[in-house]
Amino acid sequence: MSASESCSVSSVVYTIQANTPYETSIHVIDGRRAGPTAVVVGGIHGDEAAGYEVGARMLDWGLERGRLVVIPEADADAIRRGTRHGAVGHLNRQFPTGSEPGSGLARDIWEVVEMHDPGIVIDMHSSRGIWGAETAFDGYGQAIFSAPSTAALEPAEQTVAALNRGVRDAYPESYEFTVGATIDGSEPMLAHKVVGELDRPGYIVEVTEDDTDLPTRIGWMESAVSGLLGEYGLQTDGAGQR
Numbered sequence: 333m334s335a336s337e338s339c340s341v342s343s344v345v346y347t348i349q350a351n352t353p354y355e356t357s358i359h360v361i362d363g364r365r366a367g368p369t370a371v372v373v374g375g376i377h378g379d380e381a382a383g384y385e386v387g388a389r390m391l392d393w394g395l396e397r398g399r400l401v402v403i404p405e406a407d408a409d410a411i412r413r414g415t416r417h418g419a420v421g422h423l424n425r426q427f428p429t430g431s432e433p434g435s436g437l438a439r440d441i442w443e444v445v446e447m448h449d450p451g452i453v454i455d456m457h458s459s460r461g462i463w464g465a466e467t468a469f470d471g472y473g474q475a476i477f478s479a480p481s482t483a484a485l486e487p488a489e490q491t492v493a494a495l496n497r498g499v500r501d502a503y504p505e506s507y508e509f510t511v512g513a514t515i516d517g518s519e520p521m522l523a524h525k526v527v528g529e530l531d532r533p534g535y536i537v538e539v540t541e542d543d544t545d546l547p548t549r550i551g552w553m554e555s556a557v558s559g560l561l562g563e564y565g566l567q568t569d570g571a572g573q574r
């Protein structure tokens with residue numbers, strides 16, 4: 333294959349919760365070369381568009397190395413309604429470490445994670461506030477929340493540093509990304525269960541909605557996700573550098 337050809341990838345799509353309001357697609361994308369597996373989740377909260385928009389865009393990313401398992405719309409019912417929660421309730425409180433997921437949808441999502449045996453899991457969110465900053469709303473934006481091990485924190489630090497090279501000139505200092513509180517299995521969230529039960533690096537990426545437009549949030553999210561994936565050896569075609 334010549335260098336001028338784009339990465340040839342194969343992808344498989346299947347559905348969970350078929351024929352229910354929660355029916356949603358799981359995309360398994362194989363890069364040109366074998367490598368680590370990542371599970372990336374968007375739309376756990378239906379009113380956080382950056383997450384599910386980036387999930388959709390990732391289906392068009394080129395992948396040179398590794399396997400991407402993308403769930404763009406984890407709570408499709410909430411996304412359709414345009415609300416944080418759908419009829420299933422608060423999906424990101426249905427993943428307790430050490431016990432069964434709290435709904436059929438949560439169980440199916442967890443089965444996807446377990447089945448693919450990922451080396452990294454990323455959950456994409458947005459927030460009205462900024463983590464650690466005095467803003468009108470409390471919140472979690474502009475942060476990557478990481479598993480507590482040094483091996484997990486180091487990639488988060490590297491990704492934050494790269495993100496901030498783009499943020500620094502365009503936004504006030506409070507908009508710089510930071511590494512947030514650690515994820516340790518103590519909360520019934522998807523990323524916590526990844527860390528607490530599977531002992532794998534789980535991350536939550538949060539971008540702020542405070543005086544930002546959706547394209548900006550999407551750009552930050554793409555950079556954060558492609559940066560973390562790169563740290564784990566999944567080579568994308570640089571969608572995050574657009």
Ligand SMILES: [Zn+2]
Nearest residue numbers: 377380457458
């Ligand atoms: Zn969220």
